[in-house]
Amino acid sequence: MTTLDLDFVRSQFPAFAHPDCGKWAFFENAGGSYAAKPVIDKLQHYMVAAKVQPYGPSDPSEDTGNAMDLSHARFEAALNAEPGSVMFGPSTTMNTYVLAQALREELSAGDEVIVTNQDHEANIGSWRRLSDGNSGVVVREWSANPESGRLDVADLDNLINDRTKYVFATHCSNLAGEIHDVTALVKLVHDAGARIGIDGVSYTPHGMPDLKAIGADFYYFSLYKTYGPHQGLLYVKPEILKDIPNQGHFFNAEFPDKRVTPAGPMHGEIACASGVIDYYDAVDAHHFGDDGADTAARMARVGHLFAEHEAALANRVLALLRDKNVRIIGPDTAEPHKRAATIAFKSPTVANDAIANHLRSHDVACGVSDFYAYRLIEALGMNPEEGVVRVSMVHYNSADDVDRLLTALDDVL
Ligand SMILES: Cc1ncc(COP(=O)(O)O)c(C=O)c1O
Structure with missing residues (x-):
């Protein structure tokens, strides 16, 4: 089975090689992702x-x-x-x-x-x-x-x-x-x-x-x-x-x-x-070669590579959050194409900002907000002014990113 070549993927994002950005384990992708090289060019x-x-x-x-x-x-x-x-x-x-x-x-x-x-x-x-x-x-x-x-x-x-x-x-x-x-x-x-x-x-x-x-x-x-x-x-x-x-x-x-x-x-x-599509094409060509598949099929198989990789990362994060008894919004396990690696949670004991600041001190970036899903936060009986912590991954996140996140979360929760 073909799996995602993360070295290739990350080489397509100049942010990872930049001294300001590259040191961060980035988990606020649902707020805005890094730009792919063909877009920047x-x-x-x-x-x-x-x-x-x-x-x-x-x-x-x-x-x-x-x-x-x-x-x-x-x-x-x-x-x-x-x-x-x-x-x-x-x-x-x-x-x-x-x-x-x-x-x-x-x-x-x-x-x-x-x-x-x-x-x-x-x-x-x-x-x-x-x-x-x-x-x-x-x-x-x-x-x-x-x-x-x-x-x-x-x-x-x-x-x-x-x-x-x-x-x-x-x-x-x-x-x-x-x-x-x-x-x-x-x-x-x-x-x-x-x-x-x-x-x-x-x-x-x-x-x-x-x-x-x-x-x-x-x-x-x-x-x-x-x-x-x-x-x-x-x-x-x-x-x-x-x-x-x-x-x-x-x-x-x-x-x-x-x-x-x-x-x-x-x-x-x-x-x-x-x-953006040049980037998808590059990922497809790198993993599957030029086999004449039509565009929809190529997009689908790249999406499948992403989904498999992301679900594996998400399940590691969800497992730790389940152990820590925080309130996870949405399904507490991930499955490719069923649950995205966008994980929002609220701890009953540790304030959102304390969690975010601790992650930040480890160069791990997350988000704290209502993320404009204000009505959902209210419906869940939570306070939109406080919001939730969100750690959101995409396909370019690595196992090493997740190791760093889990170490920092394990300390603070
Ligand atoms: C699910 C969802 N829908 C809509 C929007 C709004 O998008 P935009 O910032 O392009 O207006 C966002 C932005 O965060 C979003 O997460």
Whole structure:
């Protein structure tokens, strides 16, 4: 069985060789990951050689326009998405906000929208606001279990009815780490005659989703957590996009990709984004050679390498946390493709900051926050102002990183 070659992987991330960054065992990847070398190289090229308005009549301008087009095309191929369905905006929060303005125009009094309380607020607040004023839109909540923080699909089944127009849920919780079977979720929602938007921000650092197989109407994630630049990626099904109420300049209405991304595009960030897919290709070629597999198959097998490696690391951390009797949010064991290596916990005896500071003194970086999953923390009976400790890993974390984390955690808990 092919396993992940971590030396190769880490050689693709200049951060590991940098004196400031390299000494850290980094466990706040769910907040933002290191950038892969092809992304940095492309951004450097743009900044030095092509930082001009794109799509104009000069070579540097054409260079940037082509690089931006390439990022659209490469992500569409990697996500198995239709041409013209992938857009870039400043962040996922901004993308859902604008998308909600578009959807608002087509909703009527009595229409229903379902959100969870497990999501990051970016996939809740924008949709909850659809009921503002006298819109008459009803928002229903698919609530997580107050003990485990997990969602039960049977509860969604009970909420959904013939007035439901939209359901919004996450592919993977940024606190509970649970990866949902979104293909089954999409089927359930479509069978009920509604549409579904999925937040892939916490899922996509662990692998590229196959959007054709999933079938969601909307899918969004943040490239700064997937080894890329600070951008949000928004997928909208082409048949929805072509008629969606235009949020861009009136004279651009005929361009589907401008309808829900009204801000001027961030040229350099978009131009370098294809470097994320170059990185995936390099990992695939290194492990599997050039065997002619199609893009979706290559993305899937790289994702599988990542998942196996991450689950092994996560299980070591979860085992220690179980021994220490801290409250773990979400499943307390990891399985590839079922639970991401994003582990949030709260100690009954040691304050979050004391834990984080102790880890820091060992050059181990974690996060302490509500991580904008404010409603989930409240639902679990915890205080969002205090938050939780989160240690989040991706495929480039090593067994040595985990050794250092476990030593420091064992001391402090
Ligand atoms: C699960 C999840 N969804 C959405 C967001 C918001 O993404 P952005 O910072 O691009 O607005 C985050 C950010 O942390 C997140 O973790």
